[in-house]
Amino acid sequence: MYTVLICDDDQAILDSLEIYLELEGYAVVKATNGEEALEAAKQHEIHCIVLDIMMPGLDGLNATLKLREANNVPIILLSAKSEDTDKITGLSFGADDYVTKPFNPLELMARVKSQIRRFATLGSMETRENVLTTGGLSLDPDSKEVTLDGDPVRLTATEYGILEFLMKNMGKVLSTNQIYEAVWNEPAFSTEKTVTVHIRRIREKIEINPKEPKYLKVVWGIGYKVEKY
Secondary structure (H helix, E strand, O other): OOEEEEEOOOHHHHHHHHHHHHHOOOEEEEEOOHHHHHHHHHHOOOOEEEEEOOOOOOOHHHHHHHHOOOOOOOEEEEEOOOOHHHHHHHHHOOOOEEEEOOOOHHHHHHHHHHHHHHHHHHOOOOOOOOOEEEOOEEEEOOOOEEEEOOEEOOOOHHHHHHHHHHHHOOOOOEOHHHHHHHHHOOOOOOOHHHHHHHHHHHHHHHOOOOOOOOOEEEEOOOEEEEOOO
């Protein structure tokens, strides 16, 4: 059985998350501040940590830094702040994911499951130099296989071509014309809608919440990119 450590100074949130996690079959350890979370991580074998940022004493960001000194388990931060800069700060402190309050408990459960599955399979995954990887998303140009947290993702040939092109240019913003010309091998002409439809389908297959994508992001008025983690 996998164990999830949840840390929040709001007792109602702790109790609610405990119920949902136990229904999913996880053991739960609870903490109400950063210091308690650090102590719990020492005393228990933890497979995922859900950690609120805004807490008295040791906050979630600094607790994440201290946890990362000796622990590589997945950390999902919870915060009422939704600005991209806040998310980037959380990830730069060593978190694996970031969920904005108020959140859908079912979405959070999906993220916990995804992080645990990825963490559990990392040790047994064969490292291959040419595999393109960001977070839990991997693409193998040789076998043409795409996996998300170790699970296969079924893409059409066109969807695969788009994702491969974006992942080979990880972090770069590419216009719809650039994507079309690279994948369709012909000059772009009124192609924005064609590319957009395929992007939407890819997101439905690789994102937990396609409306708030983690991997395949739009830069409005410019194009698309795959985020590097």
